[in-house]
Amino acid sequence: MSDVLATHEPVAPIGRKSEAYAPVNPRELRDNQIDGPELTTRLAKTWGTAPGLLGALSTVDHKIIGRRYITTAFMFLFLGGLSAVFMRLQLARPENGLMGPDLYNQLFTMHGTTMMFLFGVPIGEALAVYLVPLMVGTRNIAFPRLNAFSYYVYLFGGLMIWIAFMLNIGADTGWFSYVPLSGPEYSPGKRVDFWAQMITFTELSGLAVAVEIVVTVLKQRAPGMTLDRIPLFVWAVFVNSFVIIFALPAVMIASTMLILDRLVGTHFFNPAEGGDALLYQHMFWFFGHPEVYIIFLPATGFVSAIVTTFARRQAFGYLPLVLSLIATGFLSFGLWVHHMFTVGLPQLGASFFTASSMLIAIPNGIQIFCWIATLWDGRPVVKTPLLFVLGFFFIFVAGGLSGIMLASVPIDTQVHDTYFVVAHFHYVLIGGNVFPLLGAIYYWFPKFTGRMMSERLGKWNFWLAFIGFNMAFFPMHITGLMGMPRRVYTYQAEMGWGTLNLVSTVGALILFTSFVLFLINVITSLRHGMMAGPNPWESGTLEWAAASPPHPQNFDRIPVVTNREPLWAERSAIPVATGLSVDNRELIVSTVTEARADLREASPEPSLWPFIAAVATAVAFIGSIFTPWAVLWGGSAVGIALIGWFWPKGAKEDES
């Protein structure tokens, strides 16, 4: 055992000693004074969540919040999937009368909105909220109350738009809500307002989590976890968080300007009054293209973790993999105009974005080759998580190839707004996110619950998903090339699209069945799954050093990292740092690059204020759909909640 306070060199300049070197209160019990079950029990009491409803609403435990995030995101995935199934049933044959154009418009809008804003962004962050503190070897996420607040805001935003849909006021102008269609002239009523406020809810939540992840990764890593020992999953969500921080404000501002145009009478996007409709598209896609990578980057982290574990060797090309993540993060901000190639921009201007769009294939290609090389040089064990990763390789690469085609202005102009584009982005998004995600759930389920998922059902799940997906989406390339436009609720038999659409519908039903199977697997495994133990896959990263499911404190003593795969390097016993308080919530704050232990820092206690603040925020946001004055009185309620939240109470540790 090493002592936090004694084994690490001071990082502060001479004459300005770090607080970590302040004398320890001799009356305070420290984790080097007790051991074994007593230490575990006492720490669990200190870091635990109180029972009952109040305890549940006050919790700041990243694992509990993370679990809620994951469950809620999957709930929205199922809702989004159901809306897709209904659309496919409508399109199964020409001139089908299952639904009319109005419901179809609402369905494709709810499908896109749900998948992009209520599932795609939150699911990566949800897994990060649960896993990052465990993987970097700390006891809780940074700003845990903000984390709780962000979850409630996300939940309220998602429920709001789905309840609106059930009341027949669901948004109906597409997941991007282009003006002038979404403006006051062409979309009277409240439908678009609900969409625009849902954006504010979910983006607020997404930004909050991104800040927490950045701070946790930079400042709360276990001693010894230098920049080049950070797990690749953590690198992925770290880069992803920066992309979120720079991308999401653009769409928040765009949706706010839209709602101002609709409710207050401004003319930001009204060309007749000096506004600019194209401005909306620029702002939306400045967010919208990085959004694709916000969905994809966490999945690269899942793939790296799964490939390394099941290849039984360290990741081939750790450095180029990190390089690819950083390069992709930057490049994702310079591609947005390829969504606007048909709006009449100068060809010279468009060519800059063609160049960037094609060359982003370089970092993504590097990643794929590194993963294949890892498997090639390893001893792969083909369990369900790896099966999903292999499926990801096939589907994502196919989607990437059609993406390169779409980066070319002439091809894009021909197939713009056709089913070819629908096929492309489903190959990229389902291949690039959902397949690795399902693999990730199979992989980390034992850590979340302490039980294994069924391998037999898992393999059925994979093959149904793989076959169903390709059957649903491959024919869309052809229907697109045959000229079938997106967002049409029906078509005539003479167009000749009927057979391919029927095949797509059958594929979609098979794909949905695979998800039902997944759900059955989760529910039955929760009750009857084989007990997992702390490290059932014999993985190398720190989350597998914690119990399954982890105790509230994550680790009894903070691990000291000596290798990229600490559990493989230190097979007998992982070295630990001691000296933290047992009776107070305390964690190690470390230095940014070298992760030297720097400070002992108090971590916030559970509080009901984040929940109250989220309720006040929801009331203000929803109220402002109906009257602008809600911003005033709703803002006051949010202000009061925030005052309660931040009222100086002093850390329990300082007071003791």
Next chain:
Amino acid sequence: MAIHYARGIPSAGIFAGPVAWLLNTQINYALTPWICAHQVMLVPVIALAMAAISLFGGFLSWSAYRTSSVTPKPDSTGAGRPHRFVAIIGVAIACLFSLVILVQGAGGFIFHGCER
């Protein structure tokens, strides 16, 4: 400044490459109407200048890589020298973004700026 040449800056390439690319995209995009009006082949010139900035960042990263201690290697299991790790990523990012900038600049040889 001289010390930066000698010792380098590990992260220089990570910042210089993307910033140069951002400037290249934005300046050339904004200049397109002017290029159309005056028919001056400015895009490749600006791209060359920005590629040079990106490569200079890569050079500073390379200098940092050369002057930092040799062991352990950044891609090895015994890694733990983040400066060398950051420096080599800086070199690679600078090279990648220089390539992107030059490909963007190639558009200036093909289009006159007036095509819609």
